[in-house]
Amino acid sequence: MRSDDTERHFSLNRRSLVKSLGVAGVAGLAGCLGGDGTETEEGTPARPGGTTTPADPENAQEGGELIASFGADVAQFDPAKAADTTSVKAFGLTYETLLTVGFDGSINNALAHTFEEVDDGVFRAELREGVTFHNGTELTAEDVQVTFERYEGKVNATDVYSWYESSEIIDDYTIEFTLKGDYAPLKFDISAIPIIPAEVETGDLDITENPVGTGPYEFVEHQPDNLFRITRYDDYWFEGDDSVPATPPIEEITYRVITEQSAQQAALEGGDIHLANTPPAASLDDFAENEDFTVNRRLAGGYDLMYFxxxxxxxxxxKVRRGISRLVPREEIVDAVYEGLGVPAYMAISQISAVFETEEWQDLNDRLGEEYLGYDQEQANTLLEEGFNEAGVEPPFETTIIVNQNPQRVQWVQLIAESLNSTDYFEVSVDQYEWNTYVGKIAGESSASNNEIIAVGWSGGWDPDAYVGDLVDSEQFTPNGFNMGHxxxxxxxxxLEEGTSTYDLDERNQIYKDLVEILAEDAPMTYIRFGEETDVYDNSVVKGFRTYxxxxxxxxxxxxxxxxxxxxLSQE
Structure with missing residues (x-):
């Protein structure tokens, strides 16, 4: 069995890549898909995991059903309203976007065969012709315009309205976007907006229970708390090239909802599923020693946190917030709860972000831990004593940490509660909630006025703003954003405004250094761990799968x- 450690640790010059992504057109970047196929520019480096999949399209076997696992149920089919990663996983192969971000962070053309700046602050997308939605209607510029504008007033509004001023339909297959101002993460944000049919907005099409996109797979069924199933879309637009076959080799995909990680492990070992997403960390060594399984590990673009x-x-x-942060046993959490997977977090931005080199990021993360947030009982007591006096609160203070029913997250919350209860300042209890109930609770208007510390995971991205903007922007208070602590x-x-409006990478680097320093000192939230994306699959059946x-x-x-x-899938 092989464990692909080359995907786990990497330190490529990602900043040189992203310099070409700010306002430049997509054409010519490594892995860009043009009208006739894939073109790769020689000399452009790729990070581990970013090279072409080892699966050979000429020998790929057709058919079969892939059975994989979800750790939670699907909560939402409407991309503008989806606030959880499981829903995004579920419709990721059903919907498509104008642009897409590859495994190496490069931006590639998807539904738009070109995307370029045609005037100051005006970007033109030219759509592929002949693309159809799963209901048979053809993709046009009207669908694109409706898709973006319907985000207004919805939970994910900032995905669009951070930069969107207006759009103009030039013809059936051409649309121009006018920006409010300079916006560095534009193409990353464009790549996160799934295109839906215009009929959804007019009420002629309902996607609340039946997602309809242009993707390679179309929706079949959703059995709540049991499974989500999709099947190959026969009229998919791609014609094939030397790297990827024209149609998806796998005919059907069933995602089984298995909330207990130990049950995921048992299902994989028993042959009930072929691929487990986020299996128990304690099981990885055993899977790695078993030649029948492949373990993929890669540093993830997300982190665990507690929001005050x-x-x-x-x-x-x-001072109180920083004092609590000084009592979080991050190294113990990484070792005991996650079996050494991940890195203790003392800031909000992952090292896969475009603005930091690996060594620079490590030094910054370590320094912020030492100066502000790292485990230190003596400093914690001093900060808590001063903070309680300034706040006029008599200890011990009764409070609750709330968490969803994620076994590992519950474990680290309990460790933190024990650490706080060992002081004279807190009497902490822990409340657990089913995921969909939990999302409604922490994204509600009263999230900052309830005496509850919120324990949650946050998914970032390739751009640094994705890690902080929605969480700490004062215009993003819940329920209209994700600033859960107000x-x-x-x-x-x-x-935050300077970070998104600045294209120069060196300037952005300093902006985000200053930002994470303030957030470490002010501590509106405390960070726990940068994780890893981990998948385990049966390699006698699954061929060519890569971890994103x-x-x-x-x-x-x-x-x-x-x-x-x-x-x-191997049919042998």
Whole structure:
């Protein structure tokens, strides 16, 4: 059995790649999909995991059903309303976007065969002709315009309205976007907006229970708390090339909802599923020693955190928040809960982000831990004593940490509760919730006024703003955003604006350094761990699967021609 460690650790010059992504057109980048196929520019480096899948399209076997696991049920089929990564995983092969981000962070053409700046702050997308939705209607510029504009007022509104001023339909297959101003993450944001039929907005098509996109797979059924099933779309637009076959080799995909990680392990070992997404960390060594299984591990674009309700004293006091942070046993959590998978987190931005080199990121993360957030009982007691006095709160303070029913997250929450209860300042209890109930609770208007610390995971992306913008922007208070603690800091807001409006990578680097420093000192939330994306699959059946580092995109490797990826099943 092989464990693909080359996908786990990498330190490529990602900044040189992203310099070409700010305002430049997509054409010519490594792995870009043009009108006639895939073109690769010689000399462009790729990170581990970013090269063409080893599966051979000429020998790929057709047919079969892939059975994989979800750790939670699907909550939402409407991309504009989806607030959880499981839903994004579920419809990732059903919907498509104008652009897509490959396994190496390069931006590739998808439904748009070109995307370029044609005037100052005006970008033109030319669509592929002959692309059809699963209901048989043809993709046009009207569908694109409706897709973007319907985000207004919805939970994911900032995905569009952080940059979107207006759009103009030039013809059936051409649309131009006018930006509010300079916006560095534009193409990353464009790549996160699944295109839906215009009929959804007019009420002629309902996607709340039946997602309809242009993707390589179409929806079959959803059995709540049991399974989600999709099947190959026979009229998919891709014509094939030397790297990827014209149609997805796998005919049907069934995602079984298995909330207990130990049950995922048992299902994989018993042959009930072929691929487990996020299996128990304790099982990975055993799987790695078994030649029948392949373990893929890759540093992830996401982290675990606890968000403080700043409208409740004493959490309005930064010293109290930082004092709690000093009592979080991160190294113990990584070792004991995650079996050494991941890295203790002392800031919000992952090292896969475009603005930091690996060594620079490591030094910054370590320094912020030492100066502000790392485990230190003596400093914690001093901060808590001062903070409680300033807030006028008498200890011990009764409070609750709330968490969804994720076994590992529950474990680290309990460790933190024990650490806080060992002081004279807190009496902490832990409440667990089913995932969909939990999302409604932490994304509600009262998330910052309840005496509850929120424990949650956050999915970032390739751009640094994806890790912080929605969480700490003062205009993103719940329920209209994801600033769950209703944190407000004018200097943070200014840096967020500068970060997204600045294209120069060196300038962005300094902006985000300043930002994470302020957030470490002010501590509106405390960070726990940067994780890894981990998949285990039966390699006697599954061939060519690659692990994607961004949460929500875990199954991109099944079939994504724009990114040079596909998977097939052995029929032997």
């Amino acid at each position: 309700p700043t409208e409740v004293d004493p959490y309005g006091n930064a 944190y407000k800091n004018e200097e943070v807001d200014q840096l 580092p961004i949460n929500g995109g875990e199954f991109k490797g099944i079939y994504s021609p724009a990114d040079g990826a596909f998977t097939y």
